[in-house]
Amino acid sequence: MVDKLNRREFLSATAVAGAAMLIDACKSDSSDQKAVVKKSSLNNINVALIGYGEEGKVLLEAFLNIEGVKLVALCDIWEYHRGEGERYLKKLGNEVRSYENYEDLLAKEKDLQAVLIATPDFWHAPMTNTCLKAGLHVYCEKMMSNTIDGARSMVKTMRDTGKLLQIGHQRRSNPRYLFTLNRLLHEAQFCGKLTAIQGQWNRAVKEDFGWPKKYEISQTMLAKYGYKDMHQFRNWRWFKGLGGGPLSDLGAHQIDIFNWWMGKTPKSVMASGGLDYYKNHDWYDNAMVIYEYPVEQAVARAFYQVQTTTSAGGGYYEQFMGDDGTIRMSEDPAICAIYREARATAVSWDDLTQKGYVKAKPLAADTAKVDVRETAALAEYEIPVFFNKPPHQPHLENFFNAIRGTAKLNCPADEAFTSEYVIHKANEAVAAEKKISISDEEVRA
Amino acid sequence: MKIFVSCVSPIVAALLVATAAMAQDKVPLKTQLPKPLFVGTPVPLNVPNLEPPLKGKRADFMVPAGTVLLSKGKKVTASDDSPVTGTLDLVTDGDKAGDEGSWVELGPGKQWVQIDLAKKATIYAVLVWHYHSQARVYRDVVAQVSDDPNFKSGVTTIFNNDFKNEVGAGAGKDQNYVETYQGKLIDAKGAQGRYVRLYSNGNTTNKLNDYIEVEVWGKPAA
Numbered sequence: 001m002v003d004k005l006n007r008r009e010f011l012s013a014t015a016v017a018g019a020a021m022l023i024d025a026c027k028s029d030s031s032d033q034k035a036v037v038k039k040s041s042l043n044n045i046n047v048a049l050i051g052y053g054e055e056g057k058v059l060l061e062a063f064l065n066i067e068g069v070k071l072v073a074l075c076d077i078w079e080y081h082r083g084e085g086e087r088y089l090k091k092l093g094n095e096v097r098s099y100e101n102y103e104d105l106l107a108k109e110k111d112l113q114a115v116l117i118a119t120p121d122f123w124h125a126p127m128t129n130t131c132l133k134a135g136l137h138v139y140c141e142k143m144m145s146n147t148i149d150g151a152r153s154m155v156k157t158m159r160d161t162g163k164l165l166q167i168g169h170q171r172r173s174n175p176r177y178l179f180t181l182n183r184l185l186h187e188a189q190f191c192g193k194l195t196a197i198q199g200q201w202n203r204a205v206k207e208d209f210g211w212p213k214k215y216e217i218s219q220t221m222l223a224k225y226g227y228k229d230m231h232q233f234r235n236w237r238w239f240k241g242l243g244g245g246p247l248s249d250l251g252a253h254q255i256d257i258f259n260w261w262m263g264k265t266p267k268s269v270m271a272s273g274g275l276d277y278y279k280n281h282d283w284y285d286n287a288m289v290i291y292e293y294p295v296e297q298a299v300a301r302a303f304y305q306v307q308t309t310t311s312a313g314g315g316y317y318e319q320f321m322g323d324d325g326t327i328r329m330s331e332d333p334a335i336c337a338i339y340r341e342a343r344a345t346a347v348s349w350d351d352l353t354q355k356g357y358v359k360a361k362p363l364a365a366d367t368a369k370v371d372v373r374e375t376a377a378l379a380e381y382e383i384p385v386f387f388n389k390p391p392h393q394p395h396l397e398n399f400f401n402a403i404r405g406t407a408k409l410n411c412p413a414d415e416a417f418t419s420e421y422v423i424h425k426a427n428e429a430v431a432a433e434k435k436i437s438i439s440d441e442e443v444r445a
Numbered sequence: 446m447k448i449f450v451s452c453v454s455p456i457v458a459a460l461l462v463a464t465a466a467m468a469q470d471k472v473p474l475k476t477q478l479p480k481p482l483f484v485g486t487p488v489p490l491n492v493p494n495l496e497p498p499l500k501g502k503r504a505d506f507m508v509p510a511g512t513v514l515l516s517k518g519k520k521v522t523a524s525d526d527s528p529v530t531g532t533l534d535l536v537t538d539g540d541k542a543g544d545e546g547s548w549v550e551l552g553p554g555k556q557w558v559q560i561d562l563a564k565k566a567t568i569y570a571v572l573v574w575h576y577h578s579q580a581r582v583y584r585d586v587v588a589q590v591s592d593d594p595n596f597k598s599g600v601t602t603i604f605n606n607d608f609k610n611e612v613g614a615g616a617g618k619d620q621n622y623v624e625t626y627q628g629k630l631i632d633a634k635g636a637q638g639r640y641v642r643l644y645s646n647g648n649t650t651n652k653l654n655d656y657i658e659v660e661v662w663g664k665p666a667a
């Protein structure tokens with residue numbers, strides 16, 4: 001991870017006292033963590049990529065920056081995407097064998113160590129289970145599955161086979177997230193007592209995906225792979241039985257951060273949502289969810305909203321709010337912010353600034369209060385960690401380092417399952433229009 | 446006009462008439478814009494010298510009356526004749542939609558496409574849509590006009606944001622910009638030539654070079 005970060009870039013971005021400490025704080029793959037697999041001589045890991053759509057392309061681009069790994073095979077049922085991948089890789093001097101069907105790939109590729117899966121959600125469980133059983137380590141995109149049972153089966157196979165299963169919640173390996181969690185939330189207790197959480201992903205109206213008519217897949221082949229027609233094949237995320245709707249598609253990332261940063265799972269969920277805008281989708285297109293996290297004989301409520309009809313409200317972020325301060329995190333550094341309450345005295349902010357944990361932002365000129373009852377404007381700080389890599393790269397690196405035995409997975413399937421479970425429960429709460437309890441037992445696979 | 450002329454000196458009047466005629470001669474360039482389309486996880490862009498994003502619609506761009514679209518259906522050649530995706534005719538087929546199947550994707554690194562306008566023309570504007578379903582910046586964008594199909598002589602550079610001279614057309618001074626459904630409008634300032642060539646050198650998402658559409662607006666030589 002950070003050992004793989006461009007050290008100079010990282011240091012210059014964090015060129016403050018205690019930079020070495022910062023690097024330590026960001027390390028997800030620290031040496032004291034126990035390796036899950038035995039150290040091997042895996043200097044060159046042979047990898048196959050299954051699913052070369054939007055996300056498959058993103059993973060490939062990040063993958064190509066990583067040393068000691070080689071893409072040897074590519075699988076996609078759509079010739080249009082498969083051919084694109086093949087030709088691109090060939091032009092890069094990295095010829096791959098390509099397959100329509102992942103089982104053919106597994107039957108023919110005998111020198112593989114790992115697969116990356118970026119197919120629609122309903123294919124994740126069958127593909128992951130088969131690959132793990134074939135002796136491969138698997139990096140599978142989120143959501144783990146479109147069903148709780150599917151996700152549970154993946155955890156079971158991971159345990160049965162002893163192979164690694166990393167779930168693609170890439171923020172768990174993001175140096176900025178790791179730094180902020182370890183140094184600000186935990187060590188400095190920046191937020192004080194956490195009292196509320198808020199997260200959202202609001203996205204503007206978007207036309208459904210189309211497809212080039214000359215590359216239409218035959219009806220027989222679509223049916224063979226579980227799709228009703230080309231529209232469904234291209235827009236699978238909005239259809240029941242294939243994907244999990246916006247809470248699962250967009251919310252998965254942020255609700256996973258809620259659990260990760262709270263270090264626990266919620267005891268209940270209530271939600272409201274509906275299919276109020278789009279005419280040809282199955283899943284609702286908007287939802288507002290409230291999770292209740294137990295904290296010291298009280299509750300911290302987490303509000304999450306996902307909109308697919310408006311991008312208003314500041315984009316996508318997770319915000320942890322406490323009596324001393326607030327941290328707003330996002331994959332987009334421009335959205336990240338930290339605020340200190342005027343009452344906060346427990347932490348020496350000068351000390352944090354000195355250590356390079358925070359950087360003060362100049363106060364805006366127009367901070368005059370409109371109403372005397374308003375709380376004074378919060379002092380705003382920046383998180384001084386930047387990294388110059390595609391967002392998915394550290395998570396892939398963590399996966400490969402875990403295969404080599406030099407790191408522990410940042411998002412193993414059993415851990416991801418707890419997030420997966422509470423997301424599915426939010427979908428259930430929307431349908432049931434009621435509050436649903438979540439016990440500590442059921443949330444674990 | 447008569448009344449107007451009668452109350453000013455003849456020279457001023459002549460100037461005013463000429464200005465009015467020139468102003469009348471200019472018309473806003475009217476092109477059809479595709480539907481906006483953004484998908485996927487937004488990528489934080491870390492690009493120097495980036496032009497601030499367009500707020501709303503672009504202001505009218507004035508071109509001489511009689512300016513027409515010269516490029517529609519014209520022959521396209523490229524540095525990569527076996528594209529990663531699509532075919533070269535997509536560059537001038539009139540389809541600016543951002544969805545799959547609308548773009549031709551040339552291989553990694555430095556690449557160019559070239560449009561043959563079939564005859565010499567005076568060019569007032571070039572509009573380029575590389576890709577607009579994601580906020581991307583294409584690197585080292587250079588646009589040139591020439592009468593020489595090999596771009597060895599008589600080359601006019603009408604846009605260049607290749608600060609480091611990666612493409613070899615000289616170090617550019619134009620700014621980087623984020624792709625949108627409105628396309629990039631390049632003021633060609635009446636450059637003359639039969640061929641228009643566009644370079645790029647990968648983009649902020651990958652190493653590839655995409656073209657959804659290029660429109661060349663101007664007047665064919667008489």
Ligand SMILES: NC(=O)c1ccc[n+]([C@@H]2O[C@H](COP(=O)([O-])OP(=O)(O)OC[C@H]3O[C@@H](n4cnc5c(N)ncnc54)[C@H](O)[C@@H]3O)[C@@H](O)[C@H]2O)c1
Pocket residue numbers: 050051052053054055056075076077078081100101102118119120121123141142143168169170225233234249485486
């Ligand atoms: N981590 C992230 O930030 C992130 C972002 C976007 C998507 N994703 C996840 O990535 C996965 C893919 O999403 P996408 O947006 O790329 O979808 P997509 O529809 O763009 O791509 C899916 C690809 O899989 C192929 N495919 C479908 N069924 C297949 C099968 N049975 N065998 C082989 N190939 C098959 C399709 O032809 C297509 O090329 C989803 O699980 C999604 O949730 C993750």
